[in-house]
Amino acid sequence: MSRMRAILDRINDVESTILKIEQAQSGTPTLATELSLRSLEGRRENLTAELSEITRTGLIDVCDYKIIPDSLHSYAISAVTAALHDFQDLVSIVFASLVSGPRRSAKISADVAQKTEFGFGFAYSGSLGVVLTIPNDRLIGGMESELDRAVSEVFALLRIRNSKAVNEAATRLGVPVVKKLHHWTKTHSQYGMSADIKWTREEEIRDRVVAQSREMELIYKLIEESDKRISDPIELTGELVAWSVPRRTFVLTFPDSPPISGHWSKTFNGQAQRKVPSRYRARLTKETLVRYGDGDIETWTLDELIDMVDTD
CATH class of the missing domain: 2.40.50 (OB fold (Dihydrolipoamide Acetyltransferase, E2P))
Structure with a gap:
């Protein structure tokens, strides 16, 4: 795990350097700038390959959470942290629902919290991307683990398009799941933040959801109309x-x-x-x-x- 942390820190340093160079540019980049960026991008690719190997042998999956703003305004820290916090909570509550039935409370056990806790990997430029890591079981035949199923369920919640689906989710997973989904999507919508979230293992994208801020608005308003x-x-x-x-x-x-x-x-x-x-x-x-x-x-x-x- 310490080796993975070291590589994650190096990737984070490379991403920070790339961002600083890009922000310092004014007009057409010089040859020296282009060469520096190419070198850094090559370094990033090598480190990413190392990370992929470590996650494979360490049975670790990666969640790439990319926030895309609707405008050029800067990100509100409160909105970004609230969105990530809601995502973490939602995965944990859905996981608990799949294991022990529909939730009547948003409280989860220490065991569920430990099994579903994401670790911070690194952040990267190009909108705002945050890479999260988490240990995950490997089952025979590539079958989905409980964590895989929980993440897939969370992604599916972002595809809700009618009140019937809202009430079905509340019945199947529990009311606390729908309430947390409401807060998560409302935060994204009101701060004009779309999301592109990938669930990856090694270099394979196992699941992905892209939700525009206007789609987030549709979901939270549907929830409010589905009492x-x-x-x-x-x-x-x-x-x-x-x-x-x-x-x-x-x-x-x-x-x-x-x-x-x-x-x-x-x-x-x-x-x-x-x-x-x-x-x-x-x-x-x-x-x-x-x-x-x-x-x-x-x-x-x-x-x-x-x-x-x-x-x-």
Whole structure:
């Protein structure tokens, strides 16, 4: 790994020198400048070949993340770092979804974080390119590893073109994946940054996605238009602390969680007298409006209330 780091640092130095020479040019380059650039480009090719051999023997894959601006303005550091951070998070969350099922939370285990953590390789000129490295399993017959599948899924998310695909992704991979996709594509769009991302092994491009900033805009706006409702029946035991017959409302409190308030369901039997405060077992329906581009909205409906005194 130390040898790879040394080569990556040399490539980074070469790229920096090339960029400085190109930026210092004014008008037609001199013969000396052209010869210097050719020499540096040859050096870069040799180092890249060495890197390819090291990644082959070290079972390491490379992700080439190129950001292409829509204008000649400089890059906003906050936008570049946010985009790379979102990409890392998205690969990790999708990986966890493929391993253990659709995610209900964006939190990942230490094991998943370790298996999906990209290392910085080097940056290069020509728009803004960042080369990332990561260890990856080699399976018999060239089959895809779990990491390969996760990256392919992330690339596929950038090809979403309708609300149906948004909701299918949320069902298959989990709502946190779609929320992270929303933040990632919105950052690219609002800062006018297109992306050309390649997943390579040795010198082979195994997968690639190119997304224009306007395509990123389409995706994040589709996500914002694809909110959906989820209904979950839940049974809880708590203390009834507020009860209004005219308004058909209730409030339940619990020792270790926030209180719940809401309305009676249409079929709820409100004729029986209720003691306040008193302990009850409640059968409720939790309605969640999942807003992919914003915070979710929860509402509670009371379906049945059972006095715990009668059941003790």
